[in-house]
Amino acid sequence: MRAIGLYEHGTPEVLHTVDLPQPRPGRGELRIRVQAAAVNPTDTVLRSGQRDLSGQPLPLVPGMDVAGVLEEIGPGTDTGLRIGDAVMGIVVPRGSHGAYSEQLVLPAESVTAAPRGSGPVEASTLPMNGLTARLALDTLGLDPGSVLAVTGAAGAMGGYAVQLAKADGLTVVADASETDEELVAALGADAVLPRGADFAAHVLERFPEGVDGAVDGAMLHEAVVPAVRQDGTVITIRGYDESSERGVRFQPVLVVDYARERQKLDTLRQQAEDGVVSLRVASSLPAEQAAEAHRRLEAGGVRGRLVLTF
Structure with a gap:
């Protein structure tokens, strides 16, 4: 089968089409x-070598989100899905097991039906970022x-955090550049404030006692702490966990902790069908243009997800 992988870390040009054996599902697994x-962004981190992946078999295949068609159910697997169903799933990549593949075997708990009314391109934007926001x-x-x-509110994870928080009954104050203010307001933020290092000061103008918690998708880290009340929590990504002031705590989250939370993924599916969360696609490209997708993502300014198609 065809996949997109790399044999060495580096610039987007290290991504190439590779040929891998077609996987077969075992007990408790599904083949998509x-x-x-x-x-x-986690894909570009893997590709560029910002994470130590020594010891993993080559080629490395990136990707944490897939959507497609269920083609095979492993023996003895408990699932309500049927062969031929449109599905989506979250992938925990390791070695040559990654989403940039024509065929993929996943645990049944990592897969659910794709939202009705969406195609595979749209459905593939939901699992990883939606589950990260839910976990946060x-x-x-x-x-x-x-x-x-919420910082980084115009991004994929930040946007889901805004929408899911509103569905949870929270008041949301979010950041945005001038060009993204309309987008973030449309996602449901109650207050949209200028993004950047002064975000906390702007928050305190609206909420002098500070907010009850924060999801720091923009990785402002210490700069967001003054906006949070004493003993509050800032959710961080990419493992950031340092000491802070006034008892404010940094709490990193890793989506792998929810990679087998099928019910939570299925709730996201329902929320997408109900219009609670928006499936935002920046553009789609053939899988062979993965290098170009990585270049665009790293250049910044992408709103919604770039998607590779097979």
Whole structure:
């Protein structure tokens, strides 16, 4: 089968078409014919070598989001899905097991039906970022009526955090550049404030006692702390966990903790069907143009997800 992988870390040009054996599902697993795989910052981190992946078999195949058609059910697998169903899933990449593949075997708990009314390109944008946002909010555990700050709100994970927080009954204050203000407001943010290092100061103008918690998709880290009330929590990505002031705690989240939370993924599917969350696609490209997708993502300014098609 065809996949997009790399034998050495580097610039986007290290991504090439590779030929791999077709995987077969074992007990508790499903095989998906992949039609679309979203491109995420975690993929560029893997490709560029910012994470130590020594010891993993080559080629490395990136990708954490897929959508396609269920083609095979492993023996003894408990699933309500049927062969031929349109599905989406979250991938925990390791070695040559990654989403940029024509065929992929996943645990049944990592797969659910694709949202009705969406194609595979749209469906592939939901699992990883949607589950990351869900995990962030579940970790905070804020009560309805609490105030949440979201940085990086125009991005995929940040946008889902805004929408899911509103569905949870939270008041949301979010950041945006001038060109993204309309987008972030349309996602449901109650207050849209200028992005950047001064975000906390702008938050305190609206909420002098600070917000109850924050989801820091923009990785402002210490710069967002003044906006959070004493003993509050800032959810971080990419493992950031440092000491802070006034008892404010940094709490990193890793979506792999929700990679087998099928019910939570299926709830996201339902919320997409109900219009609670938006499936945002920047553009789609043939899988062979993965290098170009990585270049575009790293150049910045992408709103919605770039998606590779097979």
